[in-house]
Amino acid sequence: MSLLxxxxxxxxxxxxxxxxxDLHFDNHFWLEHLPQRYAELHGVSRAMAEMELHPLFERNxxxxQWYCLDFWSAELKLSVRDLKQETAHLIALRPDADTFLAAIKQAGKRVVLITxxxxxxxxxxLEKIQLAPYFERLISSHDYGYPKENPQFWDALQADIGFDPTRxxxxxxxLSILRSARDFGVAHLLAVKEPDSRQGPRDTAEFAAVDDYRDLIAGL
Incomplete structure (x- = not known):
């Protein structure tokens, strides 16, 4: 990847x-842990649990609401918060992400988390990984009422923090979120080559991708 x-x-x-x-925590939770615990808590087989869950996942x-723990707790009649605590030991930082964060903050860049x-x-x-000190703001799309896939998220973000998308x-x-950002006018976009450490690299289509965060620091 060329220098930024x-x-x-x-x-x-x-x-x-x-x-x-590392996306392994989320993938494991939604694809393995939740179906298993749903089956146990509702007294059905694992296969039946998956038959009931998959259409709900696809629909949302x-x-x-796909990202909303309150929605899923009500929909599935269980506490998603409590179930996430059961697998919280899997929450992990991607390699050298903290090195990258420290470097861009030290360089005087404005750094904002949008999730x-x-x-x-x-x-x-944030209880497991100390990310907060690196950021000016920690923004959840639930604060605005629109996911990042929606153009209205970007309008709300612009109104909130007043950033220049061209810079x-x-x-x-x-990828769908990167395309939404591109449509809004964000000039510099990067995908992630290997979001889940257990699944290997993946195709990032038209976007250049981060493979090693240390490479991004060059030229700061």
Whole structure:
């Protein structure tokens, strides 16, 4: 990947899950732990649990409620917060993400976390990984009422923090979100090559991708 034009970047917008944190925690939770515990708590087989859950997941993917722990707790009649605590030991930083964060903060860049994670999920992760000191703001899309996939999220973010999209870098592991940011006018965009450490590299389509955070620091 070529060097970033750091002299043209004032603001760094960063996703959390799959970008700064290993997506293995979330994938394991939603695809393995939740179906298993749902089956146990509702007295059905694992296969039946998956048959009931998968249509719900597909119907709500990419919408704000997909990321909302209150929604899923009500929908599934269990405490998603409590179940997440059961696997919280899997929450982990991606390699050298903290080195990157320290470097861009030291360089005087404005650094803002923008995540679709529900505030309760954000709090759980910040208890395990000390990310907050690196950021000017920690913004959940639930604060605005729109997920990052929605153009209205970007309008709300602009009204809130007043950033210049033409002088901003945004890193996210979700291609639909990167495309939404591009449509808004964010000039510098990077995907993540390997969001989940257990699943290997993946195709990031038209976007250049972060493979090693130490490479991004060059030229700061």
């Amino acid at each position: 034009p750091w002299r043209d970047i004032d603001t760094v917008l960063l996703d959390m899950d799959g970008t700064l944190l 993917a990419g919408q704000l 679709n994670a529900h505030r309760d999920a954000l709090s759980l992760k 901003s870098l945004f890193i996210d592991d979700t």
